[in-house]
Amino acid sequence: MNWNKVYGLSLRHFYLIKSSFPRILDLIYWPSIQIFLWGFISKFFTLSSTYYNNTVGVILSAAILYDFLFRSSISYNMMFLEEIWSRNFTNLFISPIKIKEIIAALTLTAILRTLIGTVPAVLLAIPLFGVSIFKIGLPLISLLLSLYLFGITLGLLVTSGLIRFGPSFENIAWASLFFLAPLGCIYYPIEILPHWLQIIAKILPLVHIFEEMRNILINDIISYTQILLAITISIFYFMLGVAVFYISYAGAKIRGTLINVGE
Amino acid sequence: MKLEVKNLEKKFKDFTAVNNINFLINEGQTLGLLGPNGCGKTTTIGMLLGLIKPSNGQIFIDEKNFENLNREKVLSKINFASPYVELPKKLTVRENLEIYGRLYGVKDLKNRIFDITDDLNLGSFINKRTGELSSGQKNRVSLAKSLINKPKILFLDEPTASLDPDIGDFVRKYIEEYKSKNKITILLASHNMKEVERLCDQVIMMKEGKIVDRGTCQSLIEKHGRNNLEDTFLKIARNKYELE
Numbered sequence: 001m002n003w004n005k006v007y008g009l010s011l012r013h014f015y016l017i018k019s020s021f022p023r024i025l026d027l028i029y030w031p032s033i034q035i036f037l038w039g040f041i042s043k044f045f046t047l048s049s050t051y052y053n054n055t056v057g058v059i060l061s062a063a064i065l066y067d068f069l070f071r072s073s074i075s076y077n078m079m080f081l082e083e084i085w086s087r088n089f090t091n092l093f094i095s096p097i098k099i100k101e102i103i104a105a106l107t108l109t110a111i112l113r114t115l116i117g118t119v120p121a122v123l124l125a126i127p128l129f130g131v132s133i134f135k136i137g138l139p140l141i142s143l144l145l146s147l148y149l150f151g152i153t154l155g156l157l158v159t160s161g162l163i164r165f166g167p168s169f170e171n172i173a174w175a176s177l178f179f180l181a182p183l184g185c186i187y188y189p190i191e192i193l194p195h196w197l198q199i200i201a202k203i204l205p206l207v208h209i210f211e212e213m214r215n216i217l218i219n220d221i222i223s224y225t226q227i228l229l230a231i232t233i234s235i236f237y238f239m240l241g242v243a244v245f246y247i248s249y250a251g252a253k254i255r256g257t258l259i260n261v262g263e
Numbered sequence: 264m265k266l267e268v269k270n271l272e273k274k275f276k277d278f279t280a281v282n283n284i285n286f287l288i289n290e291g292q293t294l295g296l297l298g299p300n301g302c303g304k305t306t307t308i309g310m311l312l313g314l315i316k317p318s319n320g321q322i323f324i325d326e327k328n329f330e331n332l333n334r335e336k337v338l339s340k341i342n343f344a345s346p347y348v349e350l351p352k353k354l355t356v357r358e359n360l361e362i363y364g365r366l367y368g369v370k371d372l373k374n375r376i377f378d379i380t381d382d383l384n385l386g387s388f389i390n391k392r393t394g395e396l397s398s399g400q401k402n403r404v405s406l407a408k409s410l411i412n413k414p415k416i417l418f419l420d421e422p423t424a425s426l427d428p429d430i431g432d433f434v435r436k437y438i439e440e441y442k443s444k445n446k447i448t449i450l451l452a453s454h455n456m457k458e459v460e461r462l463c464d465q466v467i468m469m470k471e472g473k474i475v476d477r478g479t480c481q482s483l484i485e486k487h488g489r490n491n492l493e494d495t496f497l498k499i500a501r502n503k504y505e506l507e
Contacts, residue, residue: 008365012351015358019392087349091408094312095366096338253316256275259309 001104005097009105013079017113027113031067031121038063039129057131058217059187062210064125064133066186068118069147069206070177075113076155079106084167093258099249103242106159107152114148136216142227143209149234150205154180156241160248166257186210205233264325264340264415264448265290266311271320273306280306282472283320288465290415291446295459295480298469299500304452307469308418311450312343324416339367344409345420346402352394356385356404359393360411367412379407383437399430406434410441416448423458435461456493466492468499475499 017023042059083089092102125131133140154176161169183197184206190198201207208230215221252258266288273281281303288294296304309315311322313334322329324337350359357376364372380389383403388396393404402422409417422438423431435458442449442462453459459466460480467477476483476499480492489495 002368004368005366008362011358011365012354012362015354015362016351019353082351086351086353087347088351090312090314090343090345090348091350091363092366093314094338094341094343095363096335096368097366098335250316253314256273256280256306256309256315258314259305 001098002101005101006105006108009092009097009102010109013082013105013109014112016082017116024116027071027117028120031071031117032124034063034067035060035121035125035128039125039131042131043129057129057133057135058214060125060129060131061133061136061213061217062186064118064122065143065147065209065213066181066184067121068114068144069151071114071117072110072148072151073154073158073177074174075110075117076106076152077158078113079109080155080159080162081167081170084162090259099246100242103156103245106155110152110155111148114151136213137222139212139216139222139227142231143213146205146209146227146230146234149231149238153234153237153241156238156245160241160245163245163252163257164248164255180204180206183207184210189214203233205230205237208233265323266416266448266450267323267326268307268311269321269323271307271310271322272318273303273310273315274318279472281310281317284467284469284472284474286467286474286477288448288450290448291442292464293442293449293451293462295463295466296450296452296469297454297456297459297466297496302469303472304469305420306472308343308420308450308452312341312418313338339412340415341418342367342409342412342414342416343418343420344405344422346398346405346422346424347420348405349401350393350404350408353392355392356380356389356396356407359404360407363408364411369412375411375413379410383407384433398425399427402426402430402434406437413445414447416450419449419451419453421453421455422451423453423455431455431458438462456491456496460492468496470500 038060045059083092122133136143158169158172158176161172183201183204185193185201186206190201190207190211193201208226212223212226212230215223215226268284268286271281271284272279284307286294296307298304306315310317313329324332329337360376360379361372364375369375380386383406385403385407388400393401396404406422419438423434426434439462441447451459451462463480465477465479466483467474469475478486484490484492484495487495487498489498
């Protein structure tokens, strides 16, 4: 791994972000809107539900964590799409950079975009709704790590599709997370799902992450087994995502799609 | 560096884009790759750049098979410029050159950027965003990017397309001088026959994926009984049955 090259590619996205104030505003705008929306919804739920009694922050914390996942995945996709939209794809892929260095650069830079969007939303929730995800305590770091890895995995799968099928796969980039959200049990306990769907949901890290978040906030209990399980599943999917990306890249070289992407 | 292609072929399902082509470019030589649209030029360049996997055949760089060489090591000595491939528009010229300099592992990058921007007269707009430049300026920036790593082999795809005669002449002159100073091997795909006549030592004519003729510009003109390369190109391109 040549870190100077990883830094070079990361720099490309850093320059892009810093060059445009509307771009930064756009990154901040949507997560903040989410906080307002879910803040009022969760306030209403606490008034009307005994389940959420005294736990005004549960839904809002779930919204913040889900948004973190969404932003990390979309950031990864966006950075890859930027290369296609700017017709820079060929230049990038003929430069002496390894695929693992591209993945590393996008993974490291996606965190910057994700934090630009999420941090203001997290901070807004404290004075506006009296909700702080920091109440989760130290396990928050593990939950965020697991969410980030899974978000990047989804990004890797979508970018693999972009390499394989070309820019027409772009719409999938936007839809990918909405497809998994119902199974992630973000706002409700897993018991709400039919039994057969519960089995499928458990093979995703999301259920374990959001169940654990509720466990900590509602019952004040930390299950390290659940946290470890979430991270393990996320790492497994991440490795799978990397493998799929390599396979797509090799396939694209055979089909000759790399040279036409973005043209 | 010497570039040699042996029995190179690319099939996409039933369609043969490049059909068993052979050529050699010696160090310091420029080979013109000519042919009508869809004749297989882009696919050939794609294979030489490692973007497309050949169905058959081999590419040799200094008599070593590309497949057996370290991909990153080879690519660090190669570069490519085309008006159809752009640099990130929101980034300044300097930022783009810095990023590609890093990706190519260029040493003493600051000085290299200074030299190349000075040579190609990019100084007056080095801090401008690439998307805000005229096509002539963009073209020179693209050429600067392609030379940032001092390549030993350079692929140029229509380097002066859509340029006015003055800028076009500047670019051609620059390539000529750079080549003579640095002894780089160039593969030039172009539809501008005057440019090919000026820059190329040898040319190959492609049609329907095959090489249909080759030689120096003068030898081809004489062989086909025409007055210039453009007429020769038209004769070859329009003759259905003429194959090498």
